[in-house]
Amino acid sequence: MAKAKGYSDPKMEEKLRDRYYYRTDSNPEFSKRIRDISQTVSHMCYQCGTCTGSCPSAPRSSYRIRLFMRRNVMGLEDEALTDPDLWLCTTCYSCTDRCPRDIAPTDVIMAMRNLAAERDIIPVNFLKTVQAIYTTGHGVPNNDVNRAARQRLGLEREPPTVHKYKQYLPGIQKILDHYGLKARADKIVAEAEKHA
């Protein structure tokens, strides 16, 4: 017969309840927000490690996706969001395709990055892409060498994107400004460059 979970002695129960799940720095709200943003059943992780075994970043760094999955379940918000390894996921989705619990660890990482970004923890290279798009509409903009090459190939020097139709640029800027992203990017990049 299966035994009921928990301890019959109330004192013992009080002492040991959830001891594996919570530490003093646990924040259960963190796990909930991760679940909301990632839209995946992130709390269902049973730590099998299939994700880390599938991960191209694992063999060449200390990044372990399984560790981040555990931090999520345990609500270890600060530990997860301030770890520089958070940014070593290539978003290759190999773990997502293999997770036996049908979780999308990749989307958990994306959600954690979103929450880190709320604290202005965003690597500078990500923000430089934002700045490039704000000024040109493209993350990787055109340049003179490429313009000449395009011409040689019989293409217009500017591709028929916002590069050629510049009247579309204000719309793009308006979307980014709606979220105040350009101002934040400028601020964080300037601070990072000051410290560099």
Next chain:
Amino acid sequence: MREYAFFLGCIAPNRYPGCESAAIRTSRKLGIELLPLEGASCCPAPGAFGSIDLKIWYAMAARNLVLAEKMKKDIALLCNGCYKSIWDVNHKLKHNDELRDGVNEVLKEIDMEFKGTIDVWHLIELYYDPKIVGVDKVRDSVVHPLTRTRIGVHYGCHLVKPKKEHHFGDSENPMWIEELVGALGAEPIQYRKKMQCCGAGGGVRGYDIAHSLDITNEKMINLHEAKADAVTEVCPFCQLQFDRGQIEIKEKFGKYWGLPVLHYSELLGLAQGMSPAELGLDLHAVDCTPFLKKIL
């Protein structure tokens, strides 16, 4: 002719314009007319934008989708990163009213509205789909078969994965792009860890270049071991990582692989008789001559 709005993205038009012209010219021979999508922007980069704030990623991608909705054309594109942004966001907004309302709230500020009236396709799936083009028609378009070449296929990540959300079936060892390579007369080869990432995605290329190149280097080791003459892909960002990455690998790790890297559109262009100059192959960082010598 089937008409599609051609979503260019950034790296094809601004770094490998040969992919753009090859895609337009080769598709035309297969009954696909690619029309300019005026005013399109970066998709935006799923790694950079999605990581900062998924909501902004949705709104920016939605703006691109609305441009095509206004043209009343489905979108065709040639980059896995763009596919991730444009296909995924289209799909999510079509199926999640709350998300769509949120995005439309923002788009209202620029007099746009996402309606969900179009679909998004990667060119490679249009080529494979017998209802649109199909392998046989691709084979029939070949005037210059790429015989005696061994080509490794790099699927990239954001087309076939995640398999539950996308519709390409098996993501452990898919073989359909190999069929399309075989149709050009080349021999598609198998190599270890075929489905491993190129190393560039998720912002990692910019965040930690040595880490990112080490992933690329592993791909190079495995392709070399399988005696590949070239690697083909369907994503200009993977192309940039493999092509320029080999120069960076040489600088950082001291090993030069010299493996030519060709987007499937470029391979198809060669097989349909376009010249290396017309394809802008001279713009590649890794010299394609050893590969071209085998076929020309």
